[in-house]
Amino acid sequence: MSISQNNKQPEKILLDNGLTIIAEEIPTALSCTLSIWVNAGSIDEITSNNGISHFIEHLVFKGTHTRTALNIAEQSENVGANLNAFTDREHTCYHTRVLSEHVSVALELFLDMLFNPKLDDNDFELERQVILEEIKMYEDTPEDLVQDFLYETIWKEHSLGRPITGTMKSISSLKKESVIKYLNNLYTPDNIVISVAGKFNLLEIVKQVEQFTSHIKIQKKKIDPPYPIITPDLFIKVKELEQSHLCFATKGVSVYEEDRYVLAVIDIAVGGGMSSRLFQEIREKRGLAYSISSFYHTNKLGGLFGVYAAIASKDSTLVASLILKELDAIKKKGLKNDELERSKMQLKTSLFLELESTQVRAFRNALYSLYYNRFFTIDEINESIQSITNERVIKLANDLFDSKYYALTLLGPKNGLPTKQQLEDITKKY
Helix, strand or coil, X not given: CCCCCCCCCCEEEECCCCCEEEEEECCCCCEEEEEEEECCCHHHCCHHHCCHHHHHHHHHHHEECCCEHHHHHHHHXXXXXXXXXXXXXXXXXXXXXXXXXXXXXXXXXXXXXXXXXXXXXXXHHHXXXXXXXHHHHHHCCHHHHHHHHHHXXXXXXXXXXXXXXXXXXXXXXXXXXXXXXXXXXXXXXHHEEEEEEECCCHHHHHHHHHHHHCCCCCCCCCCCCCCCCCCCEEEEEECXXXXXXXXXXXXXXXXXXXXXXXXXXXXXXXXXXXXXXHHHHHHHHCCCEEXXXXXXXXXXXXXXXXXXXXXXXXXXXHHHHHHHHHHHHHHHHCCCHHHHHHHHXXXXXXXHHHHHCHHHHHHHHHHHXXXXXXXXXXXXXXXXXXXXXXXXXXXXXXXXXXXXXXXXXXEECCCCCCCHHHHHHHHHHC
16 A cells, blocks of 8 residues: 655755754645744753743743743734744744744744743743642643653653653742753754744745854753663552542653554554543443543653543542453453554554644654654555554563553542552552
């Protein structure tokens, strides 16, 4: 099976100061997605400055030496652009989608924000309060909170396990000097990828970026963190809620492993949709949960596979047992033929339909460059997915679904919560 790709492969331009520009032209598009990726996230933080990457993401929107926050908002909205950003464990991304004739306006605003931030003392303190309120908001969102506990449990003592937003303690004590040092070390051209997809004038983009950054030299100050160690453990926290929230995880794979596609197929079959095993067994057949799903996280140092469920406290041990039972069944027999083919088709469909979005193209091209220093064609991805066999599913399941990697977190009301020993007894059975 061959899937044609109508558009040319992305073009990669490396500037003298190390900044990379990735451009994928889509002549039929009316707009352009502009994204600027800083190769810095919570994985690059230490305990005392946990949350600094996310803090900076907020702070650069507060103004530059030539523009106030209001100027930035008005100038972007004058051309219909909504400037946005997010921080994850490995990157910070600034992005917008704009009509093609206005790309230069959005690009200038982002370059000014990232390379010329004002860092006003009053703005610094105001944004500190905003982020402290954001952390409190997550405290009131149990499905997010229980996952944060999970990462902290399974990746103990590693930066991957710390919350992306930081903690009340780390944000409250964060110093402006630390932010300036972090910016100087990591917001450097050689640590940044600018990725555009849609309709644009590439020569104008390159010229504009060179004019704004040519005076900044290569730094090479980024230090890669050590590999994380998977820690099997259980964590239970009492919180007065209507439901209990359970999160389970085990070892996953890194972005560099070919088995990342195998894990994606397993994820779909286990808890990726209405026909998935956990949805059918736990929700449809037993009525034990409204929300039940699996997920996987990959990064350059490894990853994890997990399951989330919102359940009644009294059903926690039963649901945990059913989850482990399904994983054990995949270790022994893998997936049924129709189940495997359906999951492969779902994966291909989701990956390929997303390519109709200029944002997905811009984001995916940036990540390909950051991780692999190359671009994968649709045919390559299709062949990788098609090559997945049940034998590979069973092999990977036996590598990952092992109690020496199992971590489980549970958040819910005191009445009805199981003990840690009760949950440990279940994990030892599988």
